[in-house]
Amino acid sequence: MKPSSIQKLDPNFRTTDSQTGLDWYDAQILGVRGQGWSETQRSYARLPAKAESLVREPVWQLAQHSAGLYVGFVTSSKTIDVRWQLWSEDLSMPHMPATGVSGLDLYIKDPNRSGGSCYHWLGSCHPQSFPNNQAQLVGQLNGQANELRIYFPLYNGIEKIEIGVETDTIVETPPVDVNPPIVIYGTSIVQGGCASRPGMSYPAIMGRFLDRTVINLGFSGNGQAEEEMADLLSELNPSVYVLDYCPNLDKERICHRTEPFVNILRNVHPDIPIVLVENITYQNQSYVSSINRTNIEKNLELRAAYNRMRAAGIKHLLYIRGDQLVGSDGEATVDGIHPTDLGFIRMAESITPILSSLL
Incomplete structure (x- = not known):
């Protein structure tokens, strides 16, 4: 029409x-x-x-x-x-x-x-x-x-x-996008901190790359994978869920919360792909041993949860490593954690091909 x-x-x-x-x-x-x-x-x-x-x-x-x-x-x-x-x-x-x-x-x-x-x-x-x-x-x-x-x-x-x-x-009004949206849940990085302008958050960039509607459910400092949020997300009918919450959780909570969160989504949507995203590499962690150790431990817990779920027969579950999401040159964040526009472009360019293969 x-x-x-x-x-x-x-x-x-x-x-x-x-x-x-x-x-x-x-x-x-x-x-x-x-x-x-x-x-x-x-x-x-x-x-x-x-x-x-x-x-x-x-x-x-x-x-x-x-x-x-x-x-x-x-x-x-x-x-x-x-x-x-x-x-x-x-x-x-x-x-x-x-x-x-x-x-x-x-x-x-x-x-x-x-x-x-x-x-x-x-x-x-x-x-x-x-x-x-x-x-x-x-x-x-x-x-x-x-x-x-x-x-x-x-x-x-x-x-x-x-x-x-x-x-x-x-x-x-433009033509309505009849395709199911992409839902991205996570932290300040998902919300867009610290892009110079709204169109430079990585969910927005990916939306333009894929020409798809993206629902940004990033909550700065509070993307903590609570079951209440999983219940809310399960009400949506997306083409894919992207879960990028590791920066707001310690390794214990990643261990204890990841599987219940995914199971809530999977029980409602047995066939919708769910993508788990590791913690990005913080830009100084190669030189600060405590940060490096914490980040590695968090990502190991996410990987372990992913492996357990795959072994339990959960299908359409994908995993994205964090070590190359913002690059390794140390130039992609404003404070070592939150990406600049450069960092967000790199994240979008890394994640988009994976999502494109699922759509």
Whole structure:
């Protein structure tokens, strides 16, 4: 079915601003992608409302961050503006800029591009104040009907976001991705710390490489493989589960929690692939013996759990080693742990071929 323009479906969805001369569209009308549940307390939260009574408070707070969410649309406007209202006044962090924490990131889909992705970056913006902000993401586009997407903040929440386009230009919803999404559960690294901008988290990069919707369920410091989270994840119907939680667990909890977590998913979804990801190599661990020992021990426990499950007959279970995910040159993190854009590109390039073979 060919998509219809929003204006034709309901002209009331358009708000014209006499000061800017632009037509403004609420992102909710255009359609938000990357959300696992629709029954949320806030429009751009990542867990359902019922999860508030099921998960720990830090997890619930982090679920209000909009990591992995984006709005897609088709427009012939030469100018793309945006105005957004933030949830938290913490706009940046010492090791992560406001563009990544609280900013927005614009991409264009270009089927003629060669290489790993048919998407190309167009523009970014960061907040100047709390809570309300407005910015131009790009100007002087070609005026053709371009398919665009705007990634939302990684470490802040969105209360409202509107897209501004030139008056009387085409605005349509893009074709719906009918393929099951990829679900990635884990830590701050999954959530996107410390990407320079929202489109550079490794789940977002892989989504563009594969042209698939990715549901980002990274919870900074709190990806701890609790059974309550496994129950929630089991409600989704993805093409594959990626479990990348080792950085937030010690070796004992990796040993005790991995098999129950996987078994919950497997009991509900007997045939969906589950991918276990080792702890990345921390960039100084070759020279700091305590860090090296801890990381090796954690990965050995994950491997042992994987081997036990395979021996028990659990099928469609895969394993990704962590020693080459961010490279061995020591140049891919901001603090030895959290990847920079370079580190996230390397992670995406390492994991994407494995996921591609499963889709």
